[in-house]
Amino acid sequence: MIRMLLRVLGHEYAPPVRRTVALMTVTAVVEGLSCALLFPVLRELFGSTPSDAWPWLIAFGAVVAGYAVLRYVSDRSGFHAGTTLLHGMYHRLGDHLARLPLGWYGGGRVGEVSVLASGGVLQAMSVIAHLLGPFVSACVTPLVIVGVLLAFDWRMGLAALVAVPLVAVVQAWAGRSMAATDEERHERGHEATGRVIEYLQAQPVLRAGGRTAERFGALDDSLSELRRASRRSTLAALPGVLGLALTVQVAFTAMLALGAHLALGGSIGAAELLAILVLAARCADPLLSLSELGGRLRGARSELTRLDALLRTEPLPEPPEPVRPEDHGVEFASVTFRQGGRTVVDDLSLSVPEGQRLAVVGPSGAGKSTLLQLLARFHDVDGGAIRVGGVDVRTISTETLMARIAIVFQDVYLFDGTIEENVRLGRPGADEAEVRAAAAAARLDEVVERLPGGWAARVGEGGALLSGGERQRVSIARALLKDAPIVLLDEVTSALDPVNEAAVHQGVERLMAGRTVVMVAHRLRTVRRADRIVFLDGGRIAEEGRHDELLHRGGRYADFWRAVV
Structure with a gap:
C-alpha cells in the first residue's frame, strides 16, 4: 500500500512520506526497546534491596520520556505531511484533469470524479495523518518486544514468535474475505448516491405526475441493495475479527501457562515472569487493533486504487515540436x-x-x-x-x-x-x-x-x-x-x-x-x-x-x- 501511495503522490511528494514512515518506525522500535528495562526494574524491586531499582527507574523514565518526544514529533510529522500532501494531491489531480481530453468526461465520469475528488482524496490522504502511525506501531512494536523476550528467555521468546505468523495469516485471510464485500458496498453506495440525486432532480416531474406521496422505486431498490451489501460486509468482517481476537488470546494464554511452568520449575523468577506477562499484554493491544486498522486501510486502499487509475489515464499527447497554422481554414x-x-x-x-x-x-x-x-x-x-x-x-x-x-x-x-x-x-x-x-x-x-x-x-x-x-x-x-x-x-x-x-x-x-x-x-x-x-x-x-x-x-x-x- 505504501508503494501505491508513493506512486499516487508522485516524486515531488514522496520524500515527506518516506521521512514520516522512517520516523514512525524509529518511534515504534524505541517503544518496544523501552519495555526491555522492565526486567531489571522488576528484578531489583522484588529483590532484597528495592532501593537498587532507582537507577533503572530513572533510566526507564528517561527512555519513556524520549519515546514520548519521538511520538509527538512523529505524530506531528504525520499530520503535517497529511495536510501538505492533501493540498498537493488536489493540485496534482486538478492539473491532471485539466490535461485529459474533454471527450473523456462522459458517461458517469463527472460524478465519479466528483466523489473521488471530495471524499476519496480525503480518505486516501488520511492514511498518513491518522492510520500510518498506529499501523506501524501495531506491526513493529510487537516484533521488537518478541526480540526482547528472545534475549531474556529463548523459550518464552520462541512461544511469542510462533504467534507472529499465525496473526499475519489470520489478518491476511480476513482482508481477502472482506475485499469483495467492501468493493460491492462501495459500488452500491455510489449507485445509491446517484439515485438520491436523481430523486431530488426529478421532483418537478414526480409532483407533476401526482406522485408526491409515492415512493421512488429506483431509489428504494438502490438503498435496499446498499443495506444488504453493508450487512454482507459486516458479516464478512466477523470471522476475521473473532479469529484475530481468538489467536491473540490463545497466544497470550499459552505464554501465561509456559511462564507459570517455568517459574514453578525454578527456571525464571517471579519478577521475570511478571515482566514477561506485562510485555505479552503490551503486544496484545496493538495486535487486536489490527482488525479495525485493516478495515480502514482497505477503504483507503480502494480510494488509492481509483486515484491511481485516474492518474494513469493518459492525456492526449502533446506534439514535441508544435506547428502554428498559417490561416484559419x-x-x-x-x-x-x-x-x-x-x-x-x-x-x-x-x-x-x-x-x-x-x-x-x-x-x-x-x-x-x-x-x-x-x-x-x-x-x-x-x-x-x-x-x-x-x-x-x-x-x-x-x-x-x-x-x-x-x-x-x-x-x-x-x-x-x-x-x-x-x-x-x-x-x-x-x-x-x-x-x-x-x-x-x-x-x-x-x-x-x-x-x-x-x-x-x-x-x-x-x-x-x-x-x-x-x-x-x-x-x-x-x-x-x-x-x-x-x-x-x-x-x-x-x-x-x-x-x-x-x-x-x-x-x-x-x-x-x-x-x-x-x-x-x-x-x-x-x-x-x-x-x-x-x-x-x-x-x-x-x-x-x-x-x-x-x-x-x-x-x-x-x-x-x-x-x-
Missing part, C-alpha cells in the same frame, strides 16, 4: 472516429475555407456534434486527419489550438460567480470597454440592466439564477470577447423562447462575422445563410450544397426541411 480528410464500439464518423471528408460558414444538419445520432468535438480535439480521430490552416490538429499545441477556437454549446455552464467574471473567462486580460462591447453585441447588457447588482450579480452554481436564454447570451459574450478566428456553434437556439432566440441570433450573427464557422442546428432557419450545408447521416455525408440547391434537388435535406419547418 478547416479540413476533414477521410476522418473516421469510433466510440463505444460504434463508428460515429465514417471516412468523412469536407473543407471550410477561411471566413466561410459550414452548417451541419441531420437526424439525431448522425455525428454532428462529434464533428465539432473532433475539430476542437476533445478526442483524437481513429483514421484520417483534421487540419486547421493546413496543419493537423495533433501537431498543434493545445494552447494554440484553443486560442483559435471559440465554442458556444447548447448547454451552457456558468461558474458560481458574477456575470462579469463569467464573461471574462473568454479573455481574462480584457479591459472594461472590451467586456462592455462584447456584452452589448450579445445583447447581454439588457440582462445586466434588469438584474439586481448589475455586473456584480451572481449567476449561481451552473448559472442556475439565470434563464436558458440569459445563460446563452453570457456564453456568446464570452466567445465575442475571446475574438477567436474559428467559431463552433452547437444547437445554440434549440431550446430558447422567441424573445431570447431573436436576441441570441443577433449575437450569433455578430460572432460569426468574418470568421470561419462550423455550426450544428436542428432549426434549419438558422442555416439558410450558410455558405455550404452538409447533411449528415450515419457518420457519412448524404448531401451537400447551398440551401436553395439542396431544396431544388428534393433529396434528404429537402425532406428534412419540410418535416421540421
